[in-house]
Amino acid sequence: MPKIVDHNARRRLIVKSVWALIGRRGLAAVTMRELAAEAGFANGGLAPYFRDKDEILLAAFQYACDATECRLEPAIAESRGLAALRGLCHELMPLDDTRLLEARVVIAFCDRAVYDPRMSAAYETTMDRWRTLMHNCLAQARTLGEVTTEASDVHIVETLFAVVSGFQVNAVLTPQATTATRQLEVLESLLVSYA
Amino acid sequence: MPKIVDHNARRRLIVKSVWALIGRRGLAAVTMRELAAEAGFANGGLAPYFRDKDEILLAAFQYACDATECRLEPAIAESRGLAALRGLCHELMPLDDTRLLEARVVIAFCDRAVYDPRMSAAYETTMDRWRTLMHNCLAQARTLGEVTTEASDVHIVETLFAVVSGFQVNAVLTPQATTATRQLEVLESLLVSYA
Numbered sequence: 001m002p003k004i005v006d007h008n009a010r011r012r013l014i015v016k017s018v019w020a021l022i023g024r025r026g027l028a029a030v031t032m033r034e035l036a037a038e039a040g041f042a043n044g045g046l047a048p049y050f051r052d053k054d055e056i057l058l059a060a061f062q063y064a065c066d067a068t069e070c071r072l073e074p075a076i077a078e079s080r081g082l083a084a085l086r087g088l089c090h091e092l093m094p095l096d097d098t099r100l101l102e103a104r105v106v107i108a109f110c111d112r113a114v115y116d117p118r119m120s121a122a123y124e125t126t127m128d129r130w131r132t133l134m135h136n137c138l139a140q141a142r143t144l145g146e147v148t149t150e151a152s153d154v155h156i157v158e159t160l161f162a163v164v165s166g167f168q169v170n171a172v173l174t175p176q177a178t179t180a181t182r183q184l185e186v187l188e189s190l191l192v193s194y195a
Numbered sequence: 196m197p198k199i200v201d202h203n204a205r206r207r208l209i210v211k212s213v214w215a216l217i218g219r220r221g222l223a224a225v226t227m228r229e230l231a232a233e234a235g236f237a238n239g240g241l242a243p244y245f246r247d248k249d250e251i252l253l254a255a256f257q258y259a260c261d262a263t264e265c266r267l268e269p270a271i272a273e274s275r276g277l278a279a280l281r282g283l284c285h286e287l288m289p290l291d292d293t294r295l296l297e298a299r300v301v302i303a304f305c306d307r308a309v310y311d312p313r314m315s316a317a318y319e320t321t322m323d324r325w326r327t328l329m330h331n332c333l334a335q336a337r338t339l340g341e342v343t344t345e346a347s348d349v350h351i352v353e354t355l356f357a358v359v360s361g362f363q364v365n366a367v368l369t370p371q372a373t374t375a376t377r378q379l380e381v382l383e384s385l386l387v388s389y390a
Binding site for chain 2: 108115155165177
């Protein structure tokens with residue numbers, strides 16, 4: 001019987017092993033040969049799994065999103081309303097080295113997504129999902145009486161989403177101004193203003 | 196006498212003529228040959244001015260910043276305090292097609308700046324300058340009694356900067372959620388909250 005290979009699992013394993021390399025040096029500066037070597041493959045060995053670097057970037061973006069969502073679930077499940085919204089935002093903010101590495105991959109992905117419909121669709125789908133999660137937490141916070149502002153939920157979500165997206169860029173590129181402490185303070189002031 | 200060529204002026208002219216092409220298709224997808232053709236040069240004709248695409252990207256980023264600052268100056272000079280701060284933020288927000296094109300170039304630049312010290316230094320210098328302008332407007336708004344919040348100026352600037360940076364990404368990649376109208380509403384709520 002031929003060996004059954006789970007190609008999706010193999011693809012995830014490859015992305016996992018090349019992830020740090022992508023974050024450290026940027027996909028543009030890395031060759032397919034180097035990526036293969038990092039994943040323990042011979043030159044050309046990645047071809048059955050990834051046709052080109054764009055496919056690796058798409059997989060790396062999805063890997064970052066999966067990692068984020070694995071953290072989002074408990075952050076939301078273990079709390080309610082405003083606390084859940086806070087936890088959600090924290091997981092989307094680049095507050096530690098892991099999330100800063102994720103932010104680097106997201107920046108690289110955004111650049112390609114501007115011109116590639118498949119990538120921009122993947123980006124939009126994920127952002128829609130996260131916006132919806134924010135809306136759900138916010139609705140719960142209103143029911144609990146934790147949020148009473150007249151500002152609409154769409155307005156609040158767009159504000160928080162802009163802040164979190166801006167931190168992704170600024171914490172990577174102007175780290176001295178955009179420290180983790182300052183990010184947390186900015187978020188907290190916004191959440192307090194919605195009480 | 197040999198003809199005196201202003202190479203800086205020539206470089207600016209080239210960037211100006213290839214600017215729309217970069218914004219439309221992305222620098223990664225465009226060859227040096229296409230850029231040369233767009234600028235009216237023979238193949239290889241850009242070499243005396245730009246060694247590679249990275250140099251063109253750096254010049255394109257600086258071109259976007261110069262265009263922004265040309266708009267910033269009157270926006271600030273013609274008003275004071277909170278109105279000047281509002282005008283400044285508006286000019287940094289991707290509210291029309293020109294500024295959306297600038298945002299695309301900035302996203303491409305950010306991606307490269309993550310891994311290139313020369314590019315990240317250029318980015319940081321510009322962002323520092325814009326943060327300083329925000330601080331100046333804010334100090335004036337405090338003197339005029341327009342801003343009385345206990346939140347520190349650093350805190351306010353970091354909030355506005357995150358929002359404006361986030362819009363740069365979101366207006367390009369999730370345009371249906373991040374409309375110009377919504378951007379303006381989000382900014383206005385923040386400014387009102389500092390009164």
